[in-house]
Amino acid sequence: MQQLTQQVEQCFRLAESYFKQSFQRPELVLSSRKSKVAGSANLSQWRLRFNAHFYQQQPEHFLAQTVPHEVAHLVCHAVYGRVKPHGVEWQQIMQQVFNCPATTTHSYSIEYLQLPSVEYYCACQTHQLSIRRHNNVQRGASYQCKRCKQQLRLCTIINSDNSGR
Numbered sequence: 237m238q239q240l241t242q243q244v245e246q247c248f249r250l251a252e253s254y255f256k257q258s259f260q261r262p263e264l265v266l267s268s269r270k271s272k273v274a275g276s277a278n279l280s281q282w283r284l285r286f287n288a289h290f291y292q293q294q295p296e297h298f299l300a301q302t303v304p305h306e307v308a309h310l311v312c313h314a315v316y317g318r319v320k321p322h323g324v325e326w327q328q329i330m331q332q333v334f335n336c337p338a339t340t341t342h343s344y345s346i347e348y349l350q351l352p353s354v355e356y357y358c359a360c361q362t363h364q365l366s367i368r369r370h371n372n373v374q375r376g377a378s379y380q381c382k383r384c385k386q387q388l389r390l391c392t393i394i395n396s397d398n399s400g401r
């Protein structure tokens with residue numbers, strides 16, 4: 237937590253010297269709640285929440301990427317007000333103030349979440365669809381059973397995928 241606090245402070249100092257104004261320091265929360273999100277910035281509460289699992293997984297990367305990403309959201313809000321979350325203002329802060337790539341996705345492993353797969357059925361059997369495929373179906377894609385050629389339909393049961401990967 238100490239390193240995290242220091243890195244947040246470091247980011248704010250960079251922003252302060254760049255914008256020549258001072259910023260209020262946020263409340264920091266290191267959360268071990270299971271989530272796919274590496275960090276989040278709450279603008280109205282002025283709070284940064286960081287994912288403890290991902291921090292432990294790759295602490296250096298986390299400090300170098302995720303912390304500036306979230307601090308940039310607060311700085312962006314303080315300087316520019318209501319703008320797009322990952323718009324040009326935010327990107328400018330990432331690149332010019334923090335000297336970081338302005339990426340919006342992370343590459344931490346989410347296997348620890350043991351994401352559920354979703355059960356589908358056809359005429360001949362049940363199928364375990366990955367969350368990615370299930371999301372595709374939600375967006376209008378359809379999958380066929382290779383054996384009976386019937387379109388897969390969603391079962392209501394959601395299983396935990398504990399296959400030990």
Ligand SMILES: [Zn+2]
Pocket residue numbers: 305309321322340
């Ligand atoms: Zn973001």
Ligand SMILES: [Zn+2]
Pocket residue numbers: 358359360361381382383384385386
């Ligand atoms: Zn089938």
